[in-house]
Amino acid sequence: MTIKVNSAECISCGVCLPACPFGAIVWQSDKAYIDERCTLCGACLEVCPVNAIAREDEAREVSIDKRAYSGVWVYMERVGDRLRSVGHELLGQGRLLADSLQEELSAVLIGDDVSGLAQETIASGADRVYLVEGAEYAHYSTDAYTKALAELINLYKPSVVLLGATTDGRDLAPRVAGRVGTGLTADCTGLGIQVETGLVEWTRPAFGGNIMATILCPDHRPQMGSVRPKVFKRPVPNLERTGEIVRVPIRVEASEIRTKLLEVIQVGATTLNLEEAEIIVSGGRGMGKPENFALIEELAEVLGGAVGASRAAVDAGWKHPLHQVGQTGKTVGPKIYIACGISGAIQHLAGMSSSDIVIAINKDADAPILKAADYGIVGDVMEVLPVMLEELRKLRS
Amino acid sequence: MEIFVCVKQVPNTTEVKIDPETNTLIRQGVPSIVNPFDKNAVEAALRLKEQHGGKVTVITMGPPQAEEALRECLAMGADEAILVSDRAFAGADTLATSYTLATAIERMGHFDLIICDKQAIDGDTAQVGPEIAEHLGIPQVTYVSGISVNKDTVRIEREHEAGIEVLETRLPLLISVVKSINEPRLPTVKGTMKASRKAIVLWTVNDLAVDHARLGLKGSPTQVVRIFTPKQRTQGKLIQKDTARAAVLELLGNLADAKLV
Numbered sequence: 001m002t003i004k005v006n007s008a009e010c011i012s013c014g015v016c017l018p019a020c021p022f023g024a025i026v027w028q029s030d031k032a033y034i035d036e037r038c039t040l041c042g043a044c045l046e047v048c049p050v051n052a053i054a055r056e057d058e059a060r061e062v063s064i065d066k067r068a069y070s071g072v073w074v075y076m077e078r079v080g081d082r083l084r085s086v087g088h089e090l091l092g093q094g095r096l097l098a099d100s101l102q103e104e105l106s107a108v109l110i111g112d113d114v115s116g117l118a119q120e121t122i123a124s125g126a127d128r129v130y131l132v133e134g135a136e137y138a139h140y141s142t143d144a145y146t147k148a149l150a151e152l153i154n155l156y157k158p159s160v161v162l163l164g165a166t167t168d169g170r171d172l173a174p175r176v177a178g179r180v181g182t183g184l185t186a187d188c189t190g191l192g193i194q195v196e197t198g199l200v201e202w203t204r205p206a207f208g209g210n211i212m213a214t215i216l217c218p219d220h221r222p223q224m225g226s227v228r229p230k231v232f233k234r235p236v237p238n239l240e241r242t243g244e245i246v247r248v249p250i251r252v253e254a255s256e257i258r259t260k261l262l263e264v265i266q267v268g269a270t271t272l273n274l275e276e277a278e279i280i281v282s283g284g285r286g287m288g289k290p291e292n293f294a295l296i297e298e299l300a301e302v303l304g305g306a307v308g309a310s311r312a313a314v315d316a317g318w319k320h321p322l323h324q325v326g327q328t329g330k331t332v333g334p335k336i337y338i339a340c341g342i343s344g345a346i347q348h349l350a351g352m353s354s355s356d357i358v359i360a361i362n363k364d365a366d367a368p369i370l371k372a373a374d375y376g377i378v379g380d381v382m383e384v385l386p387v388m389l390e391e392l393r394k395l396r397s
Numbered sequence: 398m399e400i401f402v403c404v405k406q407v408p409n410t411t412e413v414k415i416d417p418e419t420n421t422l423i424r425q426g427v428p429s430i431v432n433p434f435d436k437n438a439v440e441a442a443l444r445l446k447e448q449h450g451g452k453v454t455v456i457t458m459g460p461p462q463a464e465e466a467l468r469e470c471l472a473m474g475a476d477e478a479i480l481v482s483d484r485a486f487a488g489a490d491t492l493a494t495s496y497t498l499a500t501a502i503e504r505m506g507h508f509d510l511i512i513c514d515k516q517a518i519d520g521d522t523a524q525v526g527p528e529i530a531e532h533l534g535i536p537q538v539t540y541v542s543g544i545s546v547n548k549d550t551v552r553i554e555r556e557h558e559a560g561i562e563v564l565e566t567r568l569p570l571l572i573s574v575v576k577s578i579n580e581p582r583l584p585t586v587k588g589t590m591k592a593s594r595k596a597i598v599l600w601t602v603n604d605l606a607v608d609h610a611r612l613g614l615k616g617s618p619t620q621v622v623r624i625f626t627p628k629q630r631t632q633g634k635l636i637q638k639d640t641a642r643a644a645v646l647e648l649l650g651n652l653a654d655a656k657l658v
């Protein structure tokens with residue numbers, strides 16, 4: 001497939017040049033020309049007023065029997081002996097996909113003695129649970145988990161596999177996709193089914209959150225994607241649902257696990273776990289200096305929330321990168337997000353725009369964060385925050 | 398130690414703006430840069446070389462102008478640079494890209510460590526690293542914020558939601574690094590001069606032992622079918638008062654009305 005400008009039809013209007021997110025359209029002999037930077041995204045196709053830009057399809061040579069693949073799977077990530085919320089969120093979304101495809105929804109549970117969690121996944125919508133257990137799965141390791149998930153896929157041939165876009169999910173998903181040789185779409189924020197084809201439409205932010213791209217995996221199976229936490233709501237558990245548990249013995253020898261987890265060092269205490277927090281108080285460059293983050297921490301504590309930070313605050317060394325919210329940091333979706341002294345670059349907005357309620361404090365009335373906020377206070381954070389703490393404490397007592 | 402660093406030339410997406418009238422990207426004047434996290438990857442490689450000796454090779458797949466990105470890495474101190482460039486690679490998704498890069502690295506014969514960055518700021522997929530490791534059959538550790546090597550044993554710190562994981566593994570290995578791993582050095586004038594004279598190795602499709610069906614668009618399972626600008630959140634209430642207290646009281650009143658406090 002290529003995208004070309006038909007120079008006989010090109011009227012040299014130049015509309016397509018800025019429409020290309022990759023700067024791949026240049027002038028050549030006074031006509032628009034698409035060079036090798038083209039990623040075939042198709043953004044130029046719609047803007048050409050005279051339809052001089054066209055996509056030319058080439059036949060693909062793929063010999064996968066797509067009919068052999070059926071069912072939507074959700075990989076359930078654990079934290080210790082409980083399931084991460086994102087797995088449940090994906091079961092809720094996976095249920096919709098499975099229903100519209102008229103296929104079954106299954107949960108994949110890997111761990112040491114984790115069968116007790118199976119019922120939870122059924123309550124969230126799974127028809128079946130694939131259970132792989134063994135001491136070698138007590139902690140996540142790329143090698144053991146890749147082997148287990150890839151073998152399950154080869155044995156049972158699902159048509160769709162969803163994983164949470166967490167640290168471990170983003171480690172596992174590409175490794176598995178590489179092993180089974182299929183396509184993977186990272187960090188999705190939207191999922192749908194294309195009516196004509198029954199293919200999953202994976203939608204994700206790209207280009208620093210400036211654009212959204214919808215991606216298909218037409219000829220390879222399974223269609224795989226990682227999905228950001230907190231984009232979809234966790235379904236209300238239905239404890240009356242029943243499902244089937246399929247135990248699959250997949251063993252991994254100790255020598256096959258080439259990385260060994262020695263210890264986990266905690267960073268901060270109540271301040272982390274941003275992905276699962278109901279309330280997040282974040283600070284940015286407008287906090288002025290690192291000591292002022294004490295106010296952010298205090299407010300988070302009063303509200304029982306977690307502490308976030310903008311890239312600017314992390315780059316300045318005021319906060320550990322684990323606190324960073326945004327396109328290259330964490331994606332969060334709390335009930336209330338309070339942005340303090342954060343201007344609201346698009347990269348930041350991409351990480352927190354699925355929050356239910358956004359409250360922003362910024363002294364610049366034109367700051368983009370105020371345009372994205374449900375409630376915006378125009379004012380100096382260093383004046384507003386102490387008063388807010390005082391008034392909140394009054395309310396509490 | 399033979400170290401390979403995979404880099405990418407990207408548009409500086411932090412400088413991209415949206416035209417409020419047409420709701421499209423304003424791409425003009427946006428410079429191409431070395432992906433910012435790549436400099437952390439190069440820095441990590443240079444520090445390991447300084448401790449253990451060896452060679453640092455930077456490699457990229459991209460159009461001919463990606464050479465600029467390689468020169469910048471050479472100026473930081475990398476020893477060699479390889480540009481994998483051919484129309485046959487165009488339109489590659491992460492699976493086809495990783496296959497091509499893995500084949501190119503294999504052609505070099507021996508390697509101990511491959512360092513990738515956390516993610517590129519244009520695609521943000523973070524997939525190419527683990528997929529290269531899979532093609533080469535070597536272990537991987539992602540989100541690395543610290544590394545030390547003692548003979549074949551590697552001790553690694555990894556940024557995880559739960560905190561910092563400390564792992565032990567062995568070479569050969571692929572890691573992807575986060576920016577907290579180090580502060581990248583700036584190229585020196587001398588380094589830049591030296592880099593401008595260095596030859597960059599160019600490999601086209603004919604230089605690699607590849608299966609053509611796995612390259613470029615043809616070898617890419619995923620296809621982008623639509624690009625659009627994201628839905629923006631709409632502005633709610635803007636509170637502008639003379640005093641901070643008046644503003645806070647108004648906010649709390651609003652939140653109480655909405656039953657949020």
